[in-house]
Amino acid sequence: xxxxxxxxxxxxxxxxxxxxxxxxxxxxxxxxxxxxxxxxxxxxxxxxxxxxxxxxxxxxxxxxxxxxxxxxxxxxxxxxxxxxxxxxxxxxxxxxxxxxxxxxxxxxxxxxxxxxxxxxxxxxxxxxxxxxxxxxxxxxxxxxxxxxxxxxxxxxxxxxxxxxxxxxxxxxxxxxxxxxxxxxxxxxxxxxxxxxxxxxxxxxxxxxxxxxxxxxxxxxxxxxxxxxxxxxxxxxxxxxxxxxxxxxxxxxxxxxxxxxxxxxx
Numbered sequence: 496x497x498x499x500x501x502x503x504x505x506x507x508x509x510x511x512x513x514x515x516x517x518x519x520x521x522x523x524x525x526x527x528x529x530x531x532x533x534x535x536x537x538x539x540x541x542x543x544x545x546x547x548x549x550x551x552x553x554x555x556x557x558x559x560x561x562x563x564x565x566x567x568x569x570x571x572x573x574x575x576x577x578x579x580x581x582x583x584x585x586x587x588x589x590x591x592x593x594x595x596x597x598x599x600x601x602x603x604x605x606x607x608x609x610x611x612x613x614x615x616x617x618x619x620x621x622x623x624x625x626x627x628x629x630x631x632x633x634x635x636x637x638x639x640x641x642x643x644x645x646x647x648x649x650x651x652x653x654x655x656x657x658x659x660x661x662x663x664x665x666x667x668x669x670x671x672x673x674x675x676x677x678x679x680x681x682x683x684x685x686x687x688x689x690x691x692x693x694x695x696x697x698x699x700x701x702x703x704x705x706x707x708x709x710x711x712x713x714x715x716x717x718x719x720x721x722x723x724x725x726x727x728x729x730x731x732x733x734x735x736x737x738x739x740x741x742x743x744x745x746x747x748x749x750x751x752x753x754x755x756x757x758x759x760x
Contacts, residue, residue, distance in 0.1 A: 511693030512606045513686050517595055518707075521682065525587025532583040578670055585674055588682040607685025608732075611739020619731075619740040623747025626727055631720045638719060647716055664757070671753055676745035683708040683725065684732045684741050692733065701729040724748055 596603045603609070635647065687707055691700035705725025709718045724745075732741040 511689045512596065512599060512601055513592075513690035513693070515690055515694075517592065518687050518690055520595075521588060521591040521686065524591050525584050528583035528587045529580065532580060578666060581670060581674065585678040588678050592682065592686050603681075607681055607689060608736050608738050609681070609685065610737045611743075612737065615735075615737060615740040616743050619743025619745075620747035620750070622727070622731065622740075623744035623749075624751050626724055626744070627748050627751035630723055630727070634719050634723055642716060647720075667753065667757075671749050672746055676742050676749060679708070680728065680732075680738055680742045680745055683711075684728055685738055688729045688732065697733060701726055701733065704729055 592607070593603045596606045599606075635642070683704055688700055688704035691703055694700075695703075705722050705728075708725035708728075709721035712718075712721055714721070728741045728744055731744060732738055
């Protein structure tokens with residue numbers, strides 16, 4: 496990944512290609528795409544179609560159950576179904592920014608500073624793994640009097656439990672270690688944080704983009720950890736001006752959880 500950034504720097508001030516309306520438009524289109532995919536999938540797969548947690552899976556499941564006249568519930572789904580329902584969401588989060596950048600005579604990699612150095616891969620993986628192994632336990636140690644920490648790994652375990660054969664493991668890697676880190680960093684750090692930091696103070700941009708990132712996952716118990724990682728990823732991106740290192744940190748963050756749950760199962 497290598498391109499020249501589309502943001503200009505004057506001290507701490509930056510002029511960003513992105514606007515607040517871009518965030519709203521991208522989010523709306525991604526959600527609608529997920530709902531449409533769920534409605535179409537129920538016609539193909541039938542009443543067996545359900546999905547786990549996460550915005551893509553959640554919206555697809557709700558669309559499916561409403562189509563069937565059922566009360567929304569939260570049963571599990573196969574990893575193949577999870578991918579079916581995540582892809583439209585990811586396409587929206589990626590394709591809309593790409594289209595907006597093209598309309599403004601800019602490339603998406605340049606607009607989101609999608610660059611990296613060779614050292615960013617091991618450094619990003621190390622930062623992400625350390626965040627999962629050190630930062631997250633400390634957060635929930637402080638919160639343990641207030642929440643049931645035994646349920647923290649339930650959403651991730653629901654997914655990894657389905658990776659019980661080579662195909663399942665490949666799908667798990669594609670969803671959790673490839674698709675999610677790339678698309679989510681492009682949108683939440685590249686677009687959301689990129690739009691906000693050009694108009695507000697850097698720390699306000701970091702905080703708001705991290706809150707949006709955490710809420711978007713629709714996982715209440717995991718929200719503090721997601722919020723903390725969102726802040727960390729935005730700080731990394733803002734300091735280095737390279738999205739690549741934030742992507743690899745996201746991969747490392749997810750990989751620790753996946754590896755631990757696969758080892759247990």
